[in-house]
Amino acid sequence: MSNLQQTKVKKKNKKRKRDSAFFLMMLPGLTYLFVNNYIPMTGVIIAFKELDFSVGILKSKFVGLKNFTYLFQTQDAWLITRNTLLYNFAFIVLGTLCAITVAILLNEITVKWIQKVYQTTILLPALISIVVVSYLVFALLSADNGFINNTILNALGKEAVSWYTEPRYWPIILIVVNLWKGFGFNCIIYYATLISIDRSYYEAASVDGASRWQQLINITLPGLKQTVFTMTLLSIGKIFYSDFGLFYQVPMNSGMLQNATNTIDTYVYRAMSQLNDMGMASAAGLYQSLVGFVLVLAANKIVNRYSGSEGIF
Amino acid sequence: MKKKLATVLMGIMIFTLLAGCAGGNKATEKEVNTDGNAAEVKATEGAEKEVKAEEPTTLHLAIFNYANMDDMDAVLKKANEITLRELNIVLEIEVIPGSSWQQQMNMILSSGEELDIFPAFATPLATYVANGQVQALDELLAQYGADIPEAIGADYLDCGKVSGKLYGITTNRDLAAQNGFWMRKDLCDKYNIDVNSLKTLEDIEKALLTIHKGEPDLYPVVPQSNAVPVGISNWDDLSNGLGVLMDYGKELQVVNLYETEEYKNYTETMHRWYQEGLIMKDVLNNTETSESLVRSGKAVGAFAGMKPGFEEQVQRDTGYEVVRINLAEPLSLTGNAAGLTWCISSNSKNSEAAMKFLNFAYTSFELNNLLIYGIENVHYKYVDKDNNIIDYADGLDANTTPYSPSLGWAWFNQFKAAIWNGNSPDYWNELAEFNAKAIKSGAMGYTFDSSNVKAEITTCTNITDKYVRALQAGVVDPKEALPQMNEELKKAGLDKIIAEKQVQIDEWVKAKGNQ
Numbered sequence: 001m002s003n004l005q006q007t008k009v010k011k012k013n014k015k016r017k018r019d020s021a022f023f024l025m026m027l028p029g030l031t032y033l034f035v036n037n038y039i040p041m042t043g044v045i046i047a048f049k050e051l052d053f054s055v056g057i058l059k060s061k062f063v064g065l066k067n068f069t070y071l072f073q074t075q076d077a078w079l080i081t082r083n084t085l086l087y088n089f090a091f092i093v094l095g096t097l098c099a100i101t102v103a104i105l106l107n108e109i110t111v112k113w114i115q116k117v118y119q120t121t122i123l124l125p126a127l128i129s130i131v132v133v134s135y136l137v138f139a140l141l142s143a144d145n146g147f148i149n150n151t152i153l154n155a156l157g158k159e160a161v162s163w164y165t166e167p168r169y170w171p172i173i174l175i176v177v178n179l180w181k182g183f184g185f186n187c188i189i190y191y192a193t194l195i196s197i198d199r200s201y202y203e204a205a206s207v208d209g210a211s212r213w214q215q216l217i218n219i220t221l222p223g224l225k226q227t228v229f230t231m232t233l234l235s236i237g238k239i240f241y242s243d244f245g246l247f248y249q250v251p252m253n254s255g256m257l258q259n260a261t262n263t264i265d266t267y268v269y270r271a272m273s274q275l276n277d278m279g280m281a282s283a284a285g286l287y288q289s290l291v292g293f294v295l296v297l298a299a300n301k302i303v304n305r306y307s308g309s310e311g312i313f
Numbered sequence: 314m315k316k317k318l319a320t321v322l323m324g325i326m327i328f329t330l331l332a333g334c335a336g337g338n339k340a341t342e343k344e345v346n347t348d349g350n351a352a353e354v355k356a357t358e359g360a361e362k363e364v365k366a367e368e369p370t371t372l373h374l375a376i377f378n379y380a381n382m383d384d385m386d387a388v389l390k391k392a393n394e395i396t397l398r399e400l401n402i403v404l405e406i407e408v409i410p411g412s413s414w415q416q417q418m419n420m421i422l423s424s425g426e427e428l429d430i431f432p433a434f435a436t437p438l439a440t441y442v443a444n445g446q447v448q449a450l451d452e453l454l455a456q457y458g459a460d461i462p463e464a465i466g467a468d469y470l471d472c473g474k475v476s477g478k479l480y481g482i483t484t485n486r487d488l489a490a491q492n493g494f495w496m497r498k499d500l501c502d503k504y505n506i507d508v509n510s511l512k513t514l515e516d517i518e519k520a521l522l523t524i525h526k527g528e529p530d531l532y533p534v535v536p537q538s539n540a541v542p543v544g545i546s547n548w549d550d551l552s553n554g555l556g557v558l559m560d561y562g563k564e565l566q567v568v569n570l571y572e573t574e575e576y577k578n579y580t581e582t583m584h585r586w587y588q589e590g591l592i593m594k595d596v597l598n599n600t601e602t603s604e605s606l607v608r609s610g611k612a613v614g615a616f617a618g619m620k621p622g623f624e625e626q627v628q629r630d631t632g633y634e635v636v637r638i639n640l641a642e643p644l645s646l647t648g649n650a651a652g653l654t655w656c657i658s659s660n661s662k663n664s665e666a667a668m669k670f671l672n673f674a675y676t677s678f679e680l681n682n683l684l685i686y687g688i689e690n691v692h693y694k695y696v697d698k699d700n701n702i703i704d705y706a707d708g709l710d711a712n713t714t715p716y717s718p719s720l721g722w723a724w725f726n727q728f729k730a731a732i733w734n735g736n737s738p739d740y741w742n743e744l745a746e747f748n749a750k751a752i753k754s755g756a757m758g759y760t761f762d763s764s765n766v767k768a769e770i771t772t773c774t775n776i777t778d779k780y781v782r783a784l785q786a787g788v789v790d791p792k793e794a795l796p797q798m799n800e801e802l803k804k805a806g807l808d809k810i811i812a813e814k815q816v817q818i819d820e821w822v823k824a825k826g827n828q
Contacts, residue, residue, distance in 0.1 A: 053423055054445030054659045070768035075804055076775060143594040164598055165788055252598045253539075255779040256789065262775070270778050271771030275763060276440040280771070 047282040067283035076267060084263040087171075087247075088239040091178050092232060098183045100228070103190035104220060119191075122184040130181075130245030137177060137250055164252060167260035174261070177250055178243070186231065190224060197223040229303055237296040240288040241265065264288060369397055370666040375407045375421065375431040376724075377414040380717030388687055388716060395680050402670050422446045422658060429661040430671065432723060433481050434653045437552070439760050442475040447656040449478040453668040458482075464675040464726055469748070471758035472650035477824060481654025482671065485729075486722035487620040487744060488650045489751030491643040492546035495627055496614025497607065498634040500524050508636045514544055514582055517638060521591050524613055532593040534586065535603045535612040541785045544616050545579050546641045549754040552648055552761040554781075555773050555802075556811035561644050562754025565822065567815045569807060571799055580784045580791035587787030596786040604630040619643075621743040622736050629735060643751035647760055653723055674725040681730040687716035696734050704734035759821045766813050769806035776801045 047067055049060040071077060102122065109115045125133075140147045141163035149160040163169060201219045210218070242263035251261045262270075268284040300313060385408050396402045407428075409417045415435050421428055422441075433441050441447045450473075454461060461482060462470050469488050473481035494517055501508050504527055506520045521533040548570060549562035557570040570576055586592050593599060593612070603615035608631045617623070619639055627635050657667045674680055686693045686703060692714060693703045705714060721727035728741040737743060763770055780798040783789045 052445035070771045073768050074772040074775075075801070076772065138598060142598065145595075162594075162788075165783065253778075254597055254783075255781070256597075256783045258775070258779040267775055270775050273774070275767055275770060276436055276444075277767060278444070280767065 044282070044286055046279055047286045049279055051278045063279070067277075067279040068287060070271070070280060071264075071284060071287060076262065079259065080262050080264050080267045083260070084240060084242050084265075087174065087178075087242065087263065088235070090171075090175050091182070092235045092239075094175065094179055095183055095186060095235075096228060096232065098179055099186035099190050100224060102183065102187045103194055104216065106187070106191050107194045107220075119188070122187055124184070125181045126185045128181070130243075130249050133177065133181060134245075134249040134252060137173070138252065141173075164254040165256040167257045170251060170257050170260035174246060174250065178246055181246075189231065190227060193224055193227045194220065225307075229307075233296060233299055233303065236299045237292045239295055240291045244269065367401060369401045369403045370663050371403045371405060372429045372663060372667055372670055373405045373407070373427045375409060375418065375428055376720070377411040377432075377434065378408050378717070378720065379411040380719045381714065382408050382716055382720075384687060384692065384715040387691070388683060391688055392680060392683055395677070395683070396670065396673070399677075400666075400669055400673055402666055404670075422660070425660055427660065428658045429663055429667045430655060430657055432484075432653050433651075433656050434723070438473065438481045438651050438654050438656070439475050439552070439762065441656065442480050443762075443764060446659055447480050448659050448661065448664055449480060450482070450657060450668065451479045453657070453664060454479060454482075457665060457668040458672040460672050460676045464729075466748070468645070468753060468757060469650045472647045472760075473654045474758060475760045476762055477821075481651065481656045482675070483650040483652075483654045484723060485726045485745075486653075487618075488748045489620075489643040489645040490546060490649050491619040491639060491751075492543055492616065492641050493619040493637055493639040494544060494614060494616050495623070495635045495637045496521075497631075498636050500528065500613055501636060503527070511636070511638045514579075514640065518582070518586060518589075518591070521586075521613065522589065525589075525591060528613070531610075532606070532612040533591040533614070535593045535601075535606045535615050536596050536599050536786065537603045537615060537617065538600055539598070541782045543785060544583075544640050545575065546644065547575070549644070549646050549756055550648060551756065551759075551814055553763075553770070553774070554777065555770065555807060556814045558754060558756055561642065561752045562646070562756050565755045565818050567811050567818065569799070569802070569811060571795060571802065577791060577795060580787070580795065583785060583787030584790055585787070592787050597782060597788060607631045607633060616640075621747050622740055625735055625737075643747060645748070645751045645753045645757055647754075647757055651760065655725065671725070676726070676729065678729045681724060681726050684724045685721045685727055685730050686718045687714075692716045693718065693731075695731075697738070700738035701731045702734055702736075702738060703731045756818055756821075758825075759818055761814060762817060766806070766810045769810050772805035773802055773807055773810065776805055 043057075046057060048062060048064060049057065050063045050066075051057065052060045106115060106118060109118065128136075138146070141149075143149060143160065143162050143164065146163070148163075153160055161169070163173075197219065202215055205215050205219060242265045244265045247261050247263050248266050248269065251257045254261075264284065268281060272281050385406060389404060389406050392406075393403050396404055418431065418436065420426075422444075423446075433447065438447075450458070465483060465485055469483050470479070473479055473483055498508070501520065501524075504520075504523045506523065511517055511520060524531070525533050547559070547561050549558040550570070551557055551567070554570060556567045558565060559568060559570075559573060559575070583592070587596075599606075603612065603617070604627060606612040607614070614635070617627075619637060624635055624637050655671060657664050657671075661667055689695070690706055692706055692709065694706045696702050696704045705711075711717070718733065721730065721733075728745060732738060732740045776798060780789070780794055784791055784794055784798075
């Protein structure tokens with residue numbers, strides 16, 4: 001008995017010794033993570049305080065949940081929550097579909113240099129600043145000089161549209177802009193997964209007489225599954241956040257579009273531009289991250305249940 | 314054995330990494346030290362000359378810039394000669410780009426970085442007060458700032474008060490607001506428009522329609538960048554426009570601006586203008602200034618805030634002679650004067666010295682001239698010494714100067730400084746008279762405290778953001794949009810804000826009567 005224990009301890013020691021180099025390697029990263037990501041987390045108490053800098057954060061008055069009420073009290077609460085969730089849902093679904101399709105198509109191209117050209121072109125929008133994007137969109141949609149009003153609608157003999165005052169077009173515009181800007185990046189990740197799938201599967205399949213389509217369904221897609229789950233779970237964690245640049249800059253802060261473009265982030269920004277209340281702003285941030293956290297846990301659980309521990313944890 | 318070696322090597326690597334960081338820190342510390350020493354050496358030299366035994370006090374000051382101020386170091390050196398001689402104070406000035414001013418100030422003030430004096434600008438003074446980031450100045454002012462009330466006028470000084478205490482001191486600039494319209498004079502002449510007969514919006518409309526017919530390629534009215542064009546301004550917006558005092562704030566009765574007959578008429582007029590093609594189609598998305606649109610031959614005129622010397626300024630900016638039509642009387646509000654006020658940070662350990670410095674800064678010709686215009690014959694030169702008129706130094710212009718003279722309104726007291734070439738020699742007196750003669754709102758000196766109605770304000774701000782720009786630009790029909798906005802505002806608790814403002818104003822009046 002004691003012998004067994006001794007060998008266990010010895011094994012443990014040996015293991016510890018063997019891994020010590022790795023633990024040491026982790027140290028700088030962990031330190032960074034702790035200092036940069038964990039220590040600032042204590043700042044969440046600001047969300048429950050009426051901040052007064054003259055006495056400091058800790059001594060400021062504790063106000064409980066008062067800072068949160070403005071998020072739910074308003075008639076807009078429903079609207080901004082709906083907008084945020086629906087847009088993000090659309091972005092996740094369409095973005096993933098788009099990225100996977102293009103990644104598969106990329107994979108089918110056999111001429112190397114053409115493949116490289118496509119890859120770069122697809123990634124390019126992801127590198128453009130959102131402010132520049134907003135002006136690209138404006139060049140298309142401007143009432144006076146816009147390409148769509150002046151050239152396309154004109155040629156079709158249709159009446160010009162006042163794009164920046166008509167909210168009904170904006171869900172489509174925003175989704176298109178987001179896809180155009182974002183899918184290139186995801187596409188590269190899926191493409192990287194694709195080329196790591198073992199070629200011999202495909203060879204075996206073609207020997208067995210499987211068509212291209214059958215190969216796609218039975219080899220490519222299952223090979224991508226793990227990456228899709230991971231990427232989707234990561235996006236679900238951010239489903240309560242919205243890309244501020246996309247919803248504020250791209251519609252050029254046009255008030256008339258608010259029903260279609262106001263999300264939690266832009267709502268908080270507009271509200272705080274008058275009040276500059278840090279407590280209320282951090283309350284919004286805390287609320288968003290809490291909901292995101294819960295959603296990630298739930299989504300991960302669902303994935304694990306239905307596809308057998310393919311979730312990320 | 315290999316594993317062990319790896320561990321040891323890894324250890325060495327991390328150690329050198331950390332040591333590297335530590336070394337870096339040491340280096341910067343040293344630099345700071347030598348800097349400090351340098352300042353001390355300079356200071357002691359000065360002190361010896363002046364035979365002052367006392368160690369000079371260092372005051373940290375922050376200022377924003379929108380144009381080139383690269384030569385701040387040279388200017389600061391000169392400024393320190395003055396302050397050391399007069400007050401035994403050395404300044405350290407941090408110049409922060411205007412575009413990141415709000416965020417950076419927030420960081421500086423909340424991180425406890427050393428800062429004594431700064432202008433409350435862009436972020437409202439009341440917010441700094443609510444956050445406890447600035448000191449009350451009443452006692453300091455009484456003790457060390459005796460010359461300040463006279464320099465800017467007691468009425469305007471009161472605008473820096475929040476809940477009865479003074480927190481910020483406004484600068485001397487155009488402290489009243491008057492809205493009006495300006496347009497190219499050559500076009501008026503071309504179409505035989507009698508400029509002197511233009512008084513109201515309707516007169517302007519007729520004139521613009523004539524011009525528009527003859528010059529269909531010009532936008533008759535353009536906005537100032539993306540700001541909402543405003544042609545009327547006879548109300549006191551009580552800091553945010555949610556509940557206002559109408560009729561130049563003569564009656565202290567808080568009402569909903571968006572339900573008044575005047576606002577309805579105005580927005581209807583603008584909507585008519587928009588439909589008649591008088592207002593630029595992209596008015597809500599414009600990013601160019603109205604001056605540059607006129608200069609490049611795309612526009613006729615614009616609404617603007619007026620002040621003495623306005624025509625000359627626009628003429629300089631556009632290259633066209635312009636006519637100006639005042640659409641309201643000059644009006645003084647708390648908000649105008651509180652738009653930029655100098656404050657002493659609550660982190661400051663030298664508040665007495667800071668107030669002494671402010672007192673000097675609001676009265677010294679030498680210091681104001683230096684901070685606003687830079688160094689004589691380096692950045693500016695006198696063109697008319699008797700009348701105190703200056704211009705860019707030889708070889709410099711607005712684009713090449715390393716010290717832009719564009720912050721006269723932000724430094725303490727430009728009325729004490731020289732006058733820029735092109736303005737009338739009597740410019741500061743004209744401006745002072747404009748301020749003095751402006752109608753004073755009944756609530757001038759009162760600052761709204763939003764703490765009881767924060768949630769209502771967040772919602773109402775989102776609603777006004779949605780409608781107001783489009784309404785005032787004439788893009789939407791007020792017959793539909795106005796009632797809709799008012800209904801939403803009611804639901805969002807605008808009445809509660811109005812009631813709160815009324816209570817506060819009544820109390821403010823009572824407190825003022827007791828004084």
